[in-house]
Amino acid sequence: MSHLFPTYARWDVTPIKAKGAYLTAKDGKEYLDFTSGISVCNLGHAPENVKEAVEDQLNQFWHTSNLFQIELQEDVAKQLADASELDLVFFGNSGAEANEAALKLVRKSTGRTKVITFVDSFHGRTFATMAATGQDKIKTGFGPMLESFEYVPMNDIESLKAAMDDNTAAIMFEVIQGEGGINEGDADFLKEAERLAHENESLVIIDEIQTGIGRTGKPFAFQHIGLNPDIVSVAKGIASGFPLGAIIGRSSLSEAFSAGSHGSTFGGNPVALAAAKETLSTIFNDSFLTDVTKKGEKLRYLLDEALKEETIFKKLKGKGLMVGIELNEEAGPFIAKAREHNLLILTAGTNVIRLLPPLNVTEEEIEKAVRVIADILKK
Ligand SMILES: Cc1ncc(COP(=O)(O)O)c(C=O)c1O
Numbered sequence: 001m002s003h004l005f006p007t008y009a010r011w012d013v014t015p016i017k018a019k020g021a022y023l024t025a026k027d028g029k030e031y032l033d034f035t036s037g038i039s040v041c042n043l044g045h046a047p048e049n050v051k052e053a054v055e056d057q058l059n060q061f062w063h064t065s066n067l068f069q070i071e072l073q074e075d076v077a078k079q080l081a082d083a084s085e086l087d088l089v090f091f092g093n094s095g096a097e098a099n100e101a102a103l104k105l106v107r108k109s110t111g112r113t114k115v116i117t118f119v120d121s122f123h124g125r126t127f128a129t130m131a132a133t134g135q136d137k138i139k140t141g142f143g144p145m146l147e148s149f150e151y152v153p154m155n156d157i158e159s160l161k162a163a164m165d166d167n168t169a170a171i172m173f174e175v176i177q178g179e180g181g182i183n184e185g186d187a188d189f190l191k192e193a194e195r196l197a198h199e200n201e202s203l204v205i206i207d208e209i210q211t212g213i214g215r216t217g218k219p220f221a222f223q224h225i226g227l228n229p230d231i232v233s234v235a236k237g238i239a240s241g242f243p244l245g246a247i248i249g250r251s252s253l254s255e256a257f258s259a260g261s262h263g264s265t266f267g268g269n270p271v272a273l274a275a276a277k278e279t280l281s282t283i284f285n286d287s288f289l290t291d292v293t294k295k296g297e298k299l300r301y302l303l304d305e306a307l308k309e310e311t312i313f314k315k316l317k318g319k320g321l322m323v324g325i326e327l328n329e330e331a332g333p334f335i336a337k338a339r340e341h342n343l344l345i346l347t348a349g350t351n352v353i354r355l356l357p358p359l360n361v362t363e364e365e366i367e368k369a370v371r372v373i374a375d376i377l378k379k
Helices: 048-058 071-084 095-110 127-132 157-163 187-199 251-257 270-283 286-307 332-340 363-378
Strands: 015-019 022-025 030-033 088-092 114-118 149-152 168-173 203-207 231-234 245-249 313-319 322-327 346-348 352-355
Touching: 030 363, 048 270, 071 088, 071 245, 071 270, 088 095, 088 251, 095 127, 095 168, 095 203, 095 231, 095 245, 095 251, 149 157, 157 187, 168 187, 187 203, 270 286, 286 313, 286 322, 286 363, 332 346, 332 363
Parallel strands: 114 149, 114 168, 168 203, 203 231
Antiparallel strands: 015 022, 022 030, 088 245, 231 245, 313 322, 322 352, 346 352
């Protein structure tokens, strides 16, 4: 009998080792991993440079508390601030915790309570982030929800205008909805949404937890559109698999997060930060990111060539190495089929196969994955 709560529909795969784009299971099977721990292991499994940085930190100190000056926190905060053109960072341990911090910060700094989010969004599983999430299935049985959230369809500017009022603290969105189905916000819509929010003296929170840290070919997905958010939340890929989340915000918000206003015992743990510093210095680099874009284009081109005549194939979605294959039927059964062919992939929404390979995936690995996908979708 398992002593774990059955919160996850687990696969019949027990990892014993993982390196680069490959994962070895207890039964000896070796999988090509195009899930990257759900956009976490962006440099592949156990990258050597990150491993060395973590080992160095393990030999120095593991944890003190946030009563101390932690130099690594300053270093990683600067990396995040420089890459986002924002100013100040608060560290937590996860995506939901980052979004919680963002939601608390916008309430306190504006004195308003309402936050507008989008239908089909996903922002986390804690009480505030579950309430922020625009999907009923996430909330079933857990009500009543935290009040003051309103949900509008993405790319519908009139609904957004109608929802915005003088109690609106912020709008909050993913530039590309990950869990919801690789749904892209139109550039014009997102720009206008941001303009309307700022005109209304509301703040803009962009959830880059899945899209950030180079996944789409830029440090953050909002940079493809030239948005100017007030707060950006990050987690997942920030530390190559060590638990770390953060918000990056404007310096004008600092008063609302004064000493004693918010905190987290483990937030900004030195071991996770050592991993983050090395991860970010590898990824936040022009030639690395240009490569992500090129590999994304190659993956998309090969998928399109392989699938365009198939009736089951609808279209490709996403950006960079966040790729959705929209089907005319449910994607779930194909995820299991891919595993039979030693390929690990994900769903997004109901009809979308989601590919999140490591950002340093090789061309050969891309070709191999496309061959399997073409094979299972043709049968
Ligand atoms: C866009 C987005 N926001 C928030 C979260 C929640 O992150 P975590 O599971 O680290 O709490 C996720 C996780 O999938 C996500 O994709």
